[in-house]
Amino acid sequence: MAYWKPREILERAKEFGQYAELAAQNDALNAAAICSYAALFWAARAALAYEGFSQSTWEHGELRSKFTHELIQGRKRYQRQFGTWLVNAYSLRNAAQYQLVIPKSKEVKRMVHHAKEAIKKIEEAINQ
Secondary structure, X not given: OOOOOHHHHHHHHHHHHHHHHHHHHOOOHHHHHHHHHHHHHHHHHHHXXXXXXXXXXXXXXXXXXXXHXXXXXXXXXXXXXXXXXXXXXXXXXXXXXXXXXXXXXXXXXXXXXXXXXXXXXXXXXXXX
């Protein structure tokens, strides 16, 4: 099986990021939460692929752990807050997708912003 290139993976992150923004603008908070996590997940996956950690599939916890341990703590490629955003976005996504709660607008919009920022930083790293 051929692996995707980091830039190809990042394009998927950007797509989810665009839909997260669109959903947030239209007060579709559950969709925005789900898409912002997906954007962060795929951005982290692109960063890992760029650093040589390519897999055909990633479990959520496995990806968060590898990104944090290898690229934040180990190689110090990204700020600690990126790992925090990934964890928080996962929790927000789970609440939006599986629980009978409505996420807070401010929290969701902040996560959408974080996803956009993470994508930008990872894209800068990949394009160096």
